Amino acid sequence: MNSASLNDRHRIIQLDRASLEAFQLDKFNRLLADVLAHNEFYQRKLSSSPRQLESLDQLALLPHTTKEELQPAVGDEPFAANRTYAVERYVRCHQTSGTRGRPLVVLDTADDWRWWINCWQYVLDAAEITPRDRVLLAFSFGPFIGFWSAFDALVSRGALVIPGGGLGSLARIELIQQAGVTTLLSTPTYALRLAEVAAEHKVNLADSSVEKIIVAGEPGGSVPATRQRIETAWNARVIDHGGATEIGPWGFADAAGRGLHVNEAEFIAEFSSVETGHPAQEGELAHLILTTLGRTGAPVIRYRTGDLVRPVWHSDGPNRFVLLEGGILGRADDMVIVRGMNIYPTAIEQILHSFPEVVEYRITARKQGALDELIVEVEDHLQQPTRIANELRLKLGLKIDVHCVTAMSLPRFEGKGRRFIDERRERGAGSREYGPSQ
Secondary structure, X not given: OOHHHHXXXXXXXXXXXXXXXXXXXXXXXXXXXXHHHHOHHHHXXXXXXXXXXXXXXXXXXXXXXXXXHHOOOOOOOXXXXXXXXXXXXXXXXXXXXXXXXXXXXXXXXXXXXXHHHXXXXXXXXXXXXXXXXEEEXXXXXXXXXXXXXXXXXXXXXXXXXXXXXXXXXXXXXXXXXXXXXXXXXXXHHHHHHHHHHHHHOOOOHHHOOOOEEEEOOOHHHHOHHHHHHHHHHHOOXXXXXXXXXXXXXXXXXXXXXXXXXXXXXXXXXXXXXXXXXXXXXXXXXXXXXXXXXXOOOOOOXXXXXXXXXXXXXXXXXXXXXXEEEOOOOEEHHHOEEEOOEEXXXXXXXXXXXXXXXXXXXXXXXXXXXXXXXXXXXXEEOOOOHHHHHHHXXXXXXXXXXXXXXXXXXXXXXXOOOOOEEEOOOOOOOOOOOOOOOO
């Protein structure tokens, strides 16, 4: 571990808001100069915008960027449209998971990849990773970016890194035991799946060497009931993380487990009120908008992530980066309006995971005439859906149909859980699957 870099990170995290914004403004103007000189996508998009900003307040003068805009035009090379340089300059190729439309293929230069690794150090700081750690990465090592950057960040950190690609769940559990793994990296869904497989084979994960579980890919790491379920099964601490292929590793866990901090050393965060569209106030439900500050080869400026959050600027402690209370609360397009109430899958997840007898679940949104309708299917050891429906009604103020299904009949997932099925859109448009932008 580079102690100077660690000291630098601690110094930046503790900057007051005015000093932090001055730091961000300088980095953004340097990025903007490079982007406007070489990036055709942003040359067109920012043609009538300021060439340099005098304050971060002027960032609002620049247009937003959306994921749809980043899709390549027909006939172009199949890479994200915001590429700054010729393809020959790039060394990494990854793509989004495709859970929300057509996968987006994103390239990174060697400099960009070093930026990814540096951003990940904030996540590893939060997890207190040291060279004594033995870390298993439980993902497939395909083109989905998953924990690829975490792998290289851990190597640079000096930890022993153990790839778990190509193995089944039981083989990964055996590898954890054999190698004395101290840290697991996976999605929250897969951490729970490993616990389920371990129980089936009479393996007590609570007695394993695993002390920490770094999760990403879906909101579960900051959903209290989900986090508690994982921590209980593994007797280990859960550390949440936020990131996306087209953005980068932008969020890391709050030390007190209250949610995620935006890494404001490398990203500018804006928050647009869901209710008014104006800049959000403290604690208000808001759309998360991010700008990268160090990814020159594939920058995003004022990128609408689609994630919903509640920003808190005045948090106690040495970390002064903005806190997203509760982490990622849901996706704007996953909201279901049932009898005038706005409901997000994460709210239902919190309630379902508070029942230890509920093993797996699926939420389906349908149209009933002009209205939205929700159906919840559960694998429940007690086979008592009424108690779950009553709790949903008590906590959400809504009557929601809950049905018990046969054990092991619902899908299991290695990556992101696809537990929210949206049938409200026209046939052929595809279902919406639960998980933050990645």
